[in-house]
Amino acid sequence: MRPLEKADRMDPVSSEERIESGSASTKRPGPPVQKGFQMLADPGSFDSNAFTLLLRAAYQSLLDAQADEAVLDHPDLKHIDPVVLKHCHAAAATYILEAGKHRADKSTLSTYLEDCKFDRERIELFCTEYQNNKNSIEILLGSIGRSLPHITDVSWRLEYQIKTNQLHKMYRPAYLVTLNIENTDSRSYPEISFSCNMEQLQDLVGKLKDASKSLERATHL
Amino acid sequence: MLLDLSEEHREHLAFLPQVDSAVVAEFGRIAVEFLRRGSNPKIYEGAARKLNVSSDTVQHGVEGLTYLLTESSKLMISELDFQDSVFVLGFSEELNKLLLQLYLDNRREIRTILSELAPDLPSYHSLEWRLDVQLASRSLRQQIKPAVTIKLHLNQNGDHNTKVLQTDPATLLHLVQQLEQALEEMKTNHCRRVVRNIK
Numbered sequence: 255m256r257p258l259e260k261a262d263r264m265d266p267v268s269s270e271e272r273i274e275s276g277s278a279s280t281k282r283p284g285p286p287v288q289k290g291f292q293m294l295a296d297p298g299s300f301d302s303n304a305f306t307l308l309l310r311a312a313y314q315s316l317l318d319a320q321a322d323e324a325v326l327d328h329p330d331l332k333h334i335d336p337v338v339l340k341h342c343h344a345a346a347a348t349y350i351l352e353a354g355k356h357r358a359d360k361s362t363l364s365t366y367l368e369d370c371k372f373d374r375e376r377i378e379l380f381c382t383e384y385q386n387n388k389n390s391i392e393i394l395l396g397s398i399g400r401s402l403p404h405i406t407d408v409s410w411r412l413e414y415q416i417k418t419n420q421l422h423k424m425y426r427p428a429y430l431v432t433l434n435i436e437n438t439d440s441r442s443y444p445e446i447s448f449s450c451n452m453e454q455l456q457d458l459v460g461k462l463k464d465a466s467k468s469l470e471r472a473t474h475l
Numbered sequence: 476m477l478l479d480l481s482e483e484h485r486e487h488l489a490f491l492p493q494v495d496s497a498v499v500a501e502f503g504r505i506a507v508e509f510l511r512r513g514s515n516p517k518i519y520e521g522a523a524r525k526l527n528v529s530s531d532t533v534q535h536g537v538e539g540l541t542y543l544l545t546e547s548s549k550l551m552i553s554e555l556d557f558q559d560s561v562f563v564l565g566f567s568e569e570l571n572k573l574l575l576q577l578y579l580d581n582r583r584e585i586r587t588i589l590s591e592l593a594p595d596l597p598s599y600h601s602l603e604w605r606l607d608v609q610l611a612s613r614s615l616r617q618q619i620k621p622a623v624t625i626k627l628h629l630n631q632n633g634d635h636n637t638k639v640l641q642t643d644p645a646t647l648l649h650l651v652q653q654l655e656q657a658l659e660e661m662k663t664n665h666c667r668r669v670v671r672n673i674k
Contacts, residue, residue, distance in 0.1 A: 450599035
């Protein structure tokens with residue numbers, strides 16, 4: 255499998271990790287990632303242990319919400335120039351995200367890493383770490399993005415209306431339904447409430463049941 | 476339960492015996508129409524000219540009649556109670572019968588109109604749904620993510636409102652289950668007892 259296309263936009267290395275890679279058609283990361291990987295490939299700069307630690311730090315930065323610069327504060331990484339460390343860390347994180355986004359398989363990864371002069375052992379290490387974290391990375395990437403307000407739960411209340419100040423002797427049941435909503439972009443949790451009588455609730459439930467039967471049929475195709 | 480008619484109210488209604496039954500019946504019709512659609516002052520002027528009185532008098536007469544009808548309908552008073560309440564006004568037998576008939580003929584509709592005045596939450600109108608599958612996004616390719624898109628139609632104070640929402644298959648099943656339980660509640664002994672005994 256051919257290595258990925260050259261990316262046209264790659265920001266200069268910064269110590270800020272970017273969760274979302276901007277390039278639409280990136281299949282091969284640009285110079286900064288390549289340079290970072292070439293350093294990572296060098297046993298003189300990174301021994302096996304340091305290499306693994308750096309990879310793990312990259313995954314931690316991506317997957318752990320609380321992670322910060324301290325991921326690189328490991329005694330076994332202290333001897334490495336901090337600028338080099340940050341550069342390689344950013345390169346690894348960037349590449350992991352790109353690979354995850356495009357669902358790269360082992361052979362794609364291997365080919366690229368070979369190009370970066372990784373030895374067999376390091377390629378194996380990289381692929382193993384990648385495989386271990388693949389699901390989490392995919393879940394992370396899948397959760398980014400805009401969507402419609404999402405219903406997360408429903409609560410209901412049944413009441414028996416007796417009178418209002420405008421109308422006495424009413425005697426009718428009514429339902430109050432509240433839908434809990436999650437708004438993924440604004441992280442807000444508004445609610446939608448509405449009242450309905452028995453017929454209306456039957457209509458609502460009937461339609462939702464139709465939708466779920468349709469869903470069941472679709473998943474069996 | 477008898478209606479409590481204020482001094483002012485009685486004064487307004489005092490106009491009614493001064494015109495003949497056809498006019499009172501017409502006033503009754505106007506009163507209900509005003510409840511349905513809102514009042515129209517021009518009608519008062521037309522009637523005032525024909526009857527040779529001030530339009531204020533006509534207005535008070537119609538309003539008095541309206542109030543009589545709405546209060547009676549609101550409380551859902553019995554025929555007997557209505558007759559007794561009106562009796563104190565000292566009207567003729569014929570007029571009393573006419574007023575009673577007006578009440579009985581219109582109270583169902585008036586109650587429906589009054590029920591629309593209650594504190595209003597958005598109420599359910601209807602729902603449309605659609606099944607979608609997300610195949611890819613900017614941040615992740617090759618996905619298979621089913622979703623149900625729902626367009627909820629609500630009414631509030633006469634305005635039609637729609638909300639477009641989404642949910643996943645698991646939540647959809649959960650919604651159906653919860654709302655079916657809600658419907659089941661009405662059939663329980665507890666609810667039946669309440670409905671039977673609160674009248």
